[in-house]
Amino acid sequence: MSFKQLGLIEPLLKALKEQGYTEPTPIQKQAIPVILAKKDILAGAQTGTGKTAGFTLPMLQLLSQHKQVGEKPLIRALILTPTRELATQVAESVDVYGKYLPFKSTVIFGGVKINPQLVALKKGVDIVIATPGRLLDHISQKTIDLSKVDFLILDEADRMLDMGFINDIRKVLAILPKNRQNLLFSATFSDEIKKLADTLLNAPKLIEVARPNVSSEQVKQVIHPVDKERKRELLAHLIKEGDWKQVLVFTRTKHGANRLSEQLEKDGITATAIHGNKSQNARTKALADFKAGTVRVLVATDIAARGIDIDQLPHVVNYELPNVPEDYVHRIGRTGRAGNVGEALSLVCIDEKEFLENIEKLIKKDIHKFVVKGFAPDPSIKAEPIVQKRGQQQRGQQSKAPKSHLGPNANQKEPRKKAPSQRGMSHRHRDK
Ligand code: AMP
Numbered sequence: 001m002s003f004k005q006l007g008l009i010e011p012l013l014k015a016l017k018e019q020g021y022t023e024p025t026p027i028q029k030q031a032i033p034v035i036l037a038k039k040d041i042l043a044g045a046q047t048g049t050g051k052t053a054g055f056t057l058p059m060l061q062l063l064s065q066h067k068q069v070g071e072k073p074l075i076r077a078l079i080l081t082p083t084r085e086l087a088t089q090v091a092e093s094v095d096v097y098g099k100y101l102p103f104k105s106t107v108i109f110g111g112v113k114i115n116p117q118l119v120a121l122k123k124g125v126d127i128v129i130a131t132p133g134r135l136l137d138h139i140s141q142k143t144i145d146l147s148k149v150d151f152l153i154l155d156e157a158d159r160m161l162d163m164g165f166i167n168d169i170r171k172v173l174a175i176l177p178k179n180r181q182n183l184l185f186s187a188t189f190s191d192e193i194k195k196l197a198d199t200l201l202n203a204p205k206l207i208e209v210a211r212p213n214v215s216s217e218q219v220k221q222v223i224h225p226v227d228k229e230r231k232r233e234l235l236a237h238l239i240k241e242g243d244w245k246q247v248l249v250f251t252r253t254k255h256g257a258n259r260l261s262e263q264l265e266k267d268g269i270t271a272t273a274i275h276g277n278k279s280q281n282a283r284t285k286a287l288a289d290f291k292a293g294t295v296r297v298l299v300a301t302d303i304a305a306r307g308i309d310i311d312q313l314p315h316v317v318n319y320e321l322p323n324v325p326e327d328y329v330h331r332i333g334r335t336g337r338a339g340n341v342g343e344a345l346s347l348v349c350i351d352e353k354e355f356l357e358n359i360e361k362l363i364k365k366d367i368h369k370f371v372v373k374g375f376a377p378d379p380s381i382k383a384e385p386i387v388q389k390r391g392q393q394q395r396g397q398q399s400k401a402p403k404s405h406l407g408p409n410a411n412q413k414e415p416r417k418k419a420p421s422q423r424g425m426s427h428r429h430r431d432k
Pocket of ligand 1: 022
């Protein structure tokens with residue numbers, strides 16, 4: 001089935017042709033006709049499935065069916081995303097696919113100056129792509145008029161809820177006109193998502209597509225057992241030996257990401273870190289340098305990496321395993337896309353044994369273990385629980401942390417005072 005057969009109009013087909021897209025992806029095949037029929041949808045789709053075009057194309061087409069009267073455009077479509085990076089990428093897609101249509105759009109997110117956003121809003125736009133926090137600032141300052149919005153998209157809704165945006169989302173929903181079309185995209189369907197869908201969507205059509213490359217044949221997964229102190233040395237060795245040109249490395253903390261990228265630089269390997277403590281400009285530059293190949297290694301935390309559109313990475317390295325097994329699946333989904341075989345390596349020390357067991361349970365297979373010559377773990381080293389720094393913001397997913405790190409009282413309802421060594425390690429940290 002072609003894009004034309006899906007009912008898309010000529011200006012969109014022309015833009016798609018320029019992009020070199022010949023065939024719609026499964027999510028596009030399913031979502032586009034339903035959205036064009038003005039129905040609400042609840043879509044299960046991750047980054048990498050082509051979901052962005054799946055909602056952007058029909059949104060642009062519907063906007064073009066009702067030209068506005070008056071000179072200044074009014075906001076008719078609102079797209080909410082969890083992160084600034086994702087907002088930027090969606091905005092780029094709107095520009096690319098809408099190249100031959102007369103619509104104006106703008107992005108609204110925190111961490112950057114508010115003035116350019118005010119100027120854009122004042123001039124008037126048809127489409128706003130926003131993260132919830134800064135959007136609420138504009139709403140409370142009355143610098144944005146959402147009274148004509150009749151098209152709402154929540155992208156990566158599960159992440160928005162994970163990041164604690166539910167109240168912000170509800171506040172935004174409360175001021176939107178009641179009569180509108182709603183699209184909800186989420187990689188997972190938790191009870192919370194279903195609850196949100198129930199209150200938000202009107203007789204939605206459910207659309208689900210397979211996760212791309214989840215532990216698939218296209219991703220070769222390997223565990224390299226190694227002592228914690230020697231991980232950096234092993235990583236530098238692998239990069240140099242394999243002459244890797246572009247590798248995405250995951251760490252569990254922002255501090256760890258910074259430290260590792262600095263250490264790699266000292267080892268003569270160009271590296272940069274991306275995480276929520278960096279300014280928006282620094283994050284954009286880090287990503288651009290990595291994409292352009294001027295830095296070989298991008299070190300990222302889970303949330304910072306989420307939604308970043310870097311396709312077909314040959315190598316993804318888990319410098320530390322995530323304490324939430326689902327994050328492992330998200331991480332390795334960064335490689336092996338679009339028919340290319342990718343490699344996901346995990347450097348695992350004895351302290352992470354339990355994390356690994358949880359991951360293998362989730363993906364329902366044992367990952368191949370391979371000791372790199374000269375890096376065999378010292379058998380005399382005993383496991384120590386992994387302690388996250390106190391004071392780190394946390395995301396509150398207690399039940400998902402390994403039991404052995406929670407201690408015997410972990411399942412009690414009333415919070416008990418934890419011993420100093422236990423504080424703060426049962427949650428994963430928050431990295432906004
Ligand atoms: P997304 O899941 O929206 O993040 O898209 C993943 C990647 O697939 C992006 O780089 C898109 O540009 C690309 N893409 C989207 N639709 C198509 C298509 N029909 N054919 C080829 N590439 C596509």
